Amino acid sequence: MKPKFQSKQEVIIKAPVEKVWEFNQDLSNIPLYHPQVDKVDLISGKRFREAGVAYQCHIAGSRHTCIEKDIEIVPMKKIVTVFPSDTMGLAKLLPDYIVESSLTKIDKNTTRLDIAHYYSSSKWKVKLLNFYIKRKIAPQIQQMLNAMKNAIEAE
Template sequence: MKPKFQSKQQVDINAPLEKVWEFNQDLLKIPLYHPRVDKVDLISGKQFREAGVAYQCHIAGGKHTCIEKDIEIVPMEKIMTVFPADTMGLSKLLPDYVVESSLAKIDPGTTRLEIAHYYSSSNWKVRLLNFYVKRKIAAEIQKMLNAMKNAIETEYHSANPN
């Protein structure tokens, strides 16, 4: 069971569902679109997503890292990711933080990607933090989605000029 829903961001990408899915499966592409990630280490030794695969993201600036782990994959539909550890203390504050990435075909050449965030906010520290960071997280994720849209569309349309 997922914790409490917190927010959702989305973007429509001008590329077929299969291409968006394929792009998102490659963990080494994360730095291409995530503005806060410089590098990804493949902790599980696997470059592509699957349930149980963990990877470490190095946050821009070099001071911090976070470990992400995909816990559920429904091909062409969704990816569920958790954050078991980080060097910033967020995993201790939000131990049940879950991100659900969902894909939907709008038409043959357009895919909607949504990212929803879930975590408990019963702790007074989390409620106070949530007041400040909820909008910040939403803005950062929207920026990431827009960068992913740009990367996928550039890659897809350069390979398929018509």
């Protein structure tokens, strides 16, 4: 069972769903659009997403890292990712954090990409963090989506 839904960001990309999917499948593209990531280590040895593939993101301007792992892939539709560990302590605070990226074909040249966040928020620390996430992190995720849109549309 999924933890509680917390927030969602979305972007409309002027590109076919196949192109958006292909771009998002290549883990080496993450630093091209994610402003918080400057390097990705392919710790599973695979450059493309599939269920069970893990990768380590290096946080830009710091020594911090986080490990992300894709646990479910539905081609052209959905990617479900978890965060088993990081050097900032977020994985301990949010051990059930799940990100679900969904693609929706609007027409043959337009795709909507949604990123939904799920985690439990019963502890007071998590409730405080949730306030921070919604005010600070959500705009960063939207910035990331806009950068992805720009990269895909520029191809």
